[in-house]
Amino acid sequence: MGIEERESFFTTTIDSLVSWARKNSLWPMPMGISCCAIEMMASADPRFDISRFGSEVMRFSPRQSDLMIVAGTVTYKMSHVVRKIYDQMPEPKWVIAMGACTSTGGMYRTYSVVQGIDQFLPVDVYVAGCPPRPDNLLNALLEIQKKVKNGNQKSKREKIYIAE
Amino acid sequence: MKELIKKKLQEKLSDYIIDIVEFQSDLTFVIKAENLTIISKHLRDDVELEYSLRDILAIDRYTNENRFEVVYNFFSIKNKLRIFLKIKIEDAESVPTLVDVFQSANWYEREVFDMHGIKFYNHPDLRRIYMPEEFQYHPLRKEFPLMGIPNSISLPRN
């Protein structure tokens, strides 16, 4: 965001303003592939209400999203689709690996399932659980918000693990 | 009802049936591959039977002879009775297609081909159905390792 090279009061304030706005309007790209997607939908309902954090806008359109929630078992055949959708999202973008299948392959230790989507996607937050509770997904969202607020690239690539 | 159907089929198809197995409520006819079309045509066209095809599957017994069994699952809504036709084949032997008799056999046979590598001759479109086109192996064969063969399926570049 640098208007000037040196960090002045003006640029740092703009920076933090932009990341404040960005963090409170993370639009998820719901990559709901299997059962975890049900819990992702539940997190948008009035009881858990993801819109408290400004992320209720689940557009099935990668070009408007900045956060990909991969919720479900990613097979090798599907991995190409997931990656293509990820590539279509504009920078800056973040990824939540929701659930055991997405993070590690989970109970599907077979030839057809990718054993962890970090083999082909840069994941920011891993959420444990099969499926994770909606609260845990919200927790992951808050972690992403912290990352966005800090803004710098170094912390962006740091991985966060959320226990069950 | 079941006894009646069994008797009827036995009479009509006695030349084609090698063996009849009855286990619990399952009725299985072991047949030769070349007679499959005739028998299934009869099952379909006989007004008292009116069988339709429900599924095709294969079993890998991993033995030296008669390694594979192809099982055809027929169900008659009219009689509420299910029967199975079973063909025993060797490794690399192929089976005639059933697409001319039942259109729905098309994808079932593709599935069996994909998973077991059993070829169905005269099939109009024998391609893989689950695994990627460029995949080399057949996952439900017993010699295929559970976790697959490393790098046999491509991942997107990171």
Ligand code: SF4
């Ligand atoms: S982690 Fe569990 S709930 Fe989630 S997709 Fe896998 S099997 Fe389904």
